[in-house]
Amino acid sequence: AQTVTQSQPEMSVQEAETVTLSCTYDTSESDYYLFWYKQPPSRQMILVIRQEAYKQQNATENRFSVNFQKAAKSFSLKISDSQLGDAAMYFCAYAMNYGGSQGNLIFGKGTKLSVKP
Amino acid sequence: DAGVTQSPTHLIKTRGQQVTLRCSPKSGHDTVSWYQQALGQGPQFIFQYYEEEERQRGNFPDRFSGHQFPNYSSELNVNALLLGDSALYLCASSFTQGGRGNYGYTFGSGTRLTVV
Numbered sequence: 533a534q535t536v537t538q539s540q541p542e543m544s545v546q547e548a549e550t551v552t553l554s555c556t557y558d559t560s561e562s563d564y565y566l567f568w569y570k571q572p573p574s575r576q577m578i579l580v581i582r583q584e585a586y587k588q589q590n591a592t593e594n595r596f597s598v599n600f601q602k603a604a605k606s607f608s609l610k611i612s613d614s615q616l617g618d619a620a621m622y623f624c625a626y627a628m629n630y631g632g633s634q635g636n637l638i639f640g641k642g643t644k645l646s647v648k649p
Numbered sequence: 650d651a652g653v654t655q656s657p658t659h660l661i662k663t664r665g666q667q668v669t670l671r672c673s674p675k676s677g678h679d680t681v682s683w684y685q686q687a688l689g690q691g692p693q694f695i696f697q698y699y700e701e702e703e704r705q706r707g708n709f710p711d712r713f714s715g716h717q718f719p720n721y722s723s724e725l726n727v728n729a730l731l732l733g734d735s736a737l738y739l740c741a742s743s744f745t746q747g748g749r750g751n752y753g754y755t756f757g758s759g760t761r762l763t764v765v
Contacts, residue, residue, distance in 0.1 A: 536691075565752055575737060577692075577756035584752075623691050627752070633745050634752045636682060636705050639691030 534559045536626050538640035545614045546648050552599075553609045553643050555624030562586075563629040566600065566607045567637070572620040580622070583607065611645075619647045653757035655740050661763045662730050668762060670725040674742030675755045680704075681723035682754065683715060686737040698723050699745055727762075735764045 535558045545551035557566070568580040583591045583600050590598050595615075599608045611618055621642045628635035654673040662668050674681050680699045684692035694707035698717035717723045721742075727734055738761075741754040 567753070574758060576758040577739065579753055582753055634743060636694040636697055636707065637692070637754060638694070641691050
């Protein structure tokens, strides 16, 4: 069974600084997707960034980038120039590709990020 | 472009009762998934509906059932409520016919269910 592990329950960063959130996963599949979701107190899960396993290039979205190490099954999220609005729970998630259809998301337990002004 | 809409936002039920939660997917999406998020935990997959049929199911008892309507909206039903069913229930929609380029789920803000 696939699993996702986030080993940092809480992280803190100074405004304008850079922080990296860690995620490891376990799967025997070769075709899958990895995601980082942000969940603020409003409860809605917001997609931060997506990585396709068959693409070696690391995904980037403005201040957010990932370090995808497929062999090590590691998928970390780097937030540059941290802003107060980045404070939230961050979840790493995995989804397998079922012959053209995306499988269900498997989430880690989350990392609570605090941003200090 | 409307996002995912869930109703109600909060609900309090008594143990043993039945509850129905509703979800309208994002415009253009054809697939609806339901997740249960206990306090302090990551969401757990309940099931997914596509073309009005349950396509995938997580490790949840038969007390949890669902339905998808022709307009792609969906309901989650939970029978014989237990105290342990208290959680945030999230609905997520996606576009199966969109192929690889459209992989990703859009989530609603959830329904907070409290069982007393």
